[in-house]
Amino acid sequence: MIEIRLPDGSIKEFEKGVTPYEVALSISEGLARNVLSAKFNDQIVETSTPLTTNGSLILFTWNDDEGKKAFWHSSAHVMAQAIEELYPGVKLTIGPAIENGFYYDVDFGDHKISESDFNQIEQRMLEIARGKHPFQMREVSKENALNHYQKERNEFKVELIENLQDGEITFCDHDTFTDLCRGGHLPHTGFIKAVKLTSVAGAYWRGDENNKQLTRIYGITFPKQKDLKEYLVLLEEAKKRDHRKLGRELELFTFSQKVGQGLPLWLPKGAALRGRLEDFLKKAQQKAGYEMVVTPHIGHKDLYVTSGHYAKYGEDSFQPIKTPHEGEEFLLKPMNCPHHCEIYRSGQWSYKDLPKRLAEFGTVYRYEQSGELHGLTRVRGFTQDDAHIFCTPDQLDDEFKKVIDLVLYVFSSLGFENFTAQVSLRDPENKEKYIGSDANWEKAENAIINAAKEKGLSYKIETGEAAFYGPKLDFMVKDALGRQWQLGTIQVDYNLPERFDLSYKGSDNELHRPVMIHRAPFGSMERFVAILLEHTAGDFPLWLMPQQAIILSLSEKYEKYAEKVLTLLENNEIRATVDNRNETVGKKIREAELNKFPFMLIVGEQEEKDGTVSVRRRGEGDLGRMDPEAFAQLINKEISKNLKAFEV
RNA sequence: GCCGACGUAGCUCAGGGGUAGAGCGCUUCCUUGGUAAGGAAGAGGUCACGAGUUCAAUUCUCGUCGUUGGCUCCA
Known part of the structure; x- marks a missing residue:
């Protein structure tokens, strides 16, 4: 006889050689009919495999992933x-x-x-x-x-x-x-x-x-x-939540064959949305001690030779731009870091000046393989919410954790709960793929793992997924079809400071090498907006909505009053628009609902007479008549409830 | 870049060797309305682009470009 322990903790005795199917049958016929596979002592077995030793058995049905x-x-x-x-x-x-x-x-x-x-x-x-x-x-x-x-x-x-x-x-x-x-x-x-x-x-x-x-x-x-x-x-x-479809329907962005593949064109509403996301992050970054910088869209080839990017990606990039006479070569900026390194180099820094946090919404261009392009999630021209933190080795752990806080703040403000953290390390079998010393890699990898642990992130380690210059912590989110995309990223880099010969004066009056952190909480504005679209189906948080309310005039007779309400709302910082078309209110409501307007304000004879608006909430229905001022308060209260300020 | 699919009106799509159709949208007119589609008329297309086969190609064949599901890649 052998003893089989079941998941509920019970132990049953069976003849030696009993099969998982027979064990299932001893529990119930229904289970036996549905059992698809089994695990015995942490080993996947067939339902017909004879069990010959004591052990614990789990039976799987269609409801289990293993099944x-x-x-x-x-x-x-x-x-x-x-x-x-x-x-x-x-x-x-x-x-x-x-x-x-x-x-x-x-x-x-x-x-x-x-x-x-x-x-x-x-x-x-x-x-x-x-x-x-x-x-x-x-x-x-x-x-x-x-x-x-x-x-x-x-x-x-x-x-x-x-x-x-x-x-x-x-x-x-x-x-x-x-x-x-x-x-x-x-x-x-x-x-x-x-x-x-x-x-x-x-x-x-x-x-x-x-x-x-x-x-x-x-x-x-x-x-x-x-x-x-x-x-x-x-x-x-899921297809209904496809950001490419929603982007067109909500008039956020478009592509043009003439402009070129993978080069998105942001329409007015999309640009406004994106601007709002940028303002949101700028505000938080200001609190967190970042300074904004601006750098050009091209850089001298030597810049990328120095950074090492040219050797690594030069062949597979947009090819250099040549000047008419001097034979100089410039590259479209594929990343902002080298420019920021040069900004750092433009001054002399003491350890008291560090960390130096340079931030830029930097637009970069990368020659992605044509088969890889995908809507806004994988493009050839995109804007990173980039920043580079130059700090002393002692400050690294603390800075890294602060960045994690910022990323988590961004994610929670936008309602992303289902993300996974991925720690990408070097492939120890293929060291030649990476630049930098073993000691530095080890230090950087440990710094990341420690920070992730301390912040209580549930993370997954991926060996061989690191960038060629350093390990990273990525925040991965799935799209409507379950495909994983990297949004936020934090990367430690000991190599660029070396290559650009960056230094600071320590308390010992000697020059030291700073450590660099690359980070982008959104990842890129394009990809972030894409994933946000798929998650919300265009039903963005109220603070982010391109238009928060639409005023529907019952007929052309109330056009003047509608305009008056609009001005009132605008004075209260509410984004609204008026629908004065010669259509029935039923049709206007239907279209406003389909176009994801969170609030509809219906104005007619009654409203004009007593200076109110009839408020309808998308997906909920009529909220009754109220003062426009009261409506403004309602909106602003909801926004401040959902959008907390970043606390350092 | 590679393998497969697709490309017809602004959008979603039907059609098919004899140069095109629907719904929505757009314009005009009628209607002036009370919480998810009021009515009528009209405009709009080199059927992605280029070549070949054919008396004739939007339709068949090949190529190019673009989109798309994957693979490889992803600073």
């Missing part, structure tokens, strides 16, 4: 079988489960696959699923495994197996199909009831663009047809 993972991983096997049958001679490589579904990377040889092939594959997958073929794991010796795939001339699987230890290699069989696999499957294919292949994409073998390009097919499957329908509806809903 979905097994579901989708198994679905990848089924898709692979369908593809192999329909396109004989293809070479399978890897096919994992992902956050929403799964993919399989396949070498189709000369065959071109496109979305028009999906239906056929989906149909075959469903046929296989209906066969209720059990997934069965078996151990294979390295030699046999290699033989199997050498016979199939599948160099990809051979490469995978070569990197595995003999004795830990397993194959998974179902129906007529066999795949190299570590495990974690459904009991059988019959659980898969709904199948949707979502896209086809090129993907490099092992993610390296020097390798062969494979065809990646993405799909998603569900245990019920209804779940698939719901998922598709969810996708449709």
Whole structure:
């Protein structure tokens, strides 16, 4: 007999060799029907794996992430079988489960696959699923495994197996199909009831663009047809929050093929919105001891040779601008740091002057790969809410924490709660990719981790994700479709101070090297506005709204009174506009609601007579008549409730 | 940059070898209204651009540009 501990803490005795499925059955038939996969002593096992020792067992269903993972991983096997049958001679490589579904990377040889092939594959997958073929794991010796795939001339699987230890290699069989696999499957294919292949994409073998390009097919499957329908509806809903769509509808920004790809044009409303965000940050930064500076949009090539950026990115950047005569070369500014370093160098500093915090809304230009451009989130010309802090090594920890406070203030003022902090460190295996000494890297990495810990951030460490000049702490936020984007960033840099020979006079009367912190709480105005749009669906916090209220005149007769109310509101710092069009009030309300006006003020005969406005709140309805002054107070009270001042 | 899809009116989209259609928006007129679409008329398109096939191309083929889902990249 063996003892199995279940998640509720209870311990049950079973015959040696009991399977997770049988354990589930002993609890309830319903559970047994729904159990998809299991974890025994922190190891993923099949529901059919005999358990031979004491241990703790967790059973997973569709409601668990691990259950979905097994579901989708198994679905990848089924898709692979369908593809192999329909396109004989293809070479399978890897096919994992992902956050929403799964993919399989396949070498189709000369065959071109496109979305028009999906239906056929989906149909075959469903046929296989209906066969209720059990997934069965078996151990294979390295030699046999290699033989199997050498016979199939599948160099990809051979490469995978070569990197595995003999004795830990397993194959998974179902129906007529066999795949190299570590495990974690459904009991059988019959659980898969709904199948949707979502896209086809090129993907490099092992993610390296020097390798062969494979065809990646993405799909998603569900245990019920209804779940698939719901998922598709969810996708449709997410599309409604797409910042590209909202940006056009709300007249915030546009693009022009003539101006060039990735170069956004900010429309009046968008520019006003962006200006308001800038003012908000400027105010907080002033309190936090920052000083604003302004630098030009181009810089001499030597500036970037000194900074090291030219060597690293020169080839892959917008190419230098040449002067007519002297043969000088200038680069479009890809970042503000070198300019700020030169500002620092323009003076002499004592340790008493530090930290020096230089801030600029600096517009930069980067030649991003054309396939990477995406709305406002990835562009070629954008404005960073940049600042560089020059401080003594002793001040680093404290300054770093202060920056975290500022970023958290920005995020909370704008209602971003679901962000993750990511600490990006150097890849110790690939040190040549980075500039700077080991000692400095270590110091900087520790400073970041300590600050993140002390500020109570829940952070994730990503090795190899650091910038080439230093480690960083990024604040990541998801867009409507769940894609992660970096917004705020804080980076420690020991290298630029070195390269620009920056110094300050210490209390010992000697020259010392300052440490530099790069930071941008928004990241870039473009990306921030994009993500903010997707999070709020255009329903911005009241203080940020391009227009806070719209005055709807009941007919042209009340135009004068409407204008009078507008002036009154403007005197109270409220952004409002008048809709005097010859339309019914019903239509005006509908459009104001769709255009996200938070407040609608209806004025007609009654209002004009007693000097009031009828207030309607978006999404809530009629709030009744009130004095325009009272309305102004209502708005301003709500704003001051939601927008707290930054406390240092 | 690579793989796939797409590009028709300001916007959302239908159509299809014989040079185009809807809804919304826009203009004008009627209507002067009470909390999510009042009515009528009209204007607006080199069907992204360039080449090829054809008697004829917006439609088919190729290329370019742009957009887009991924991959690689992201100072």
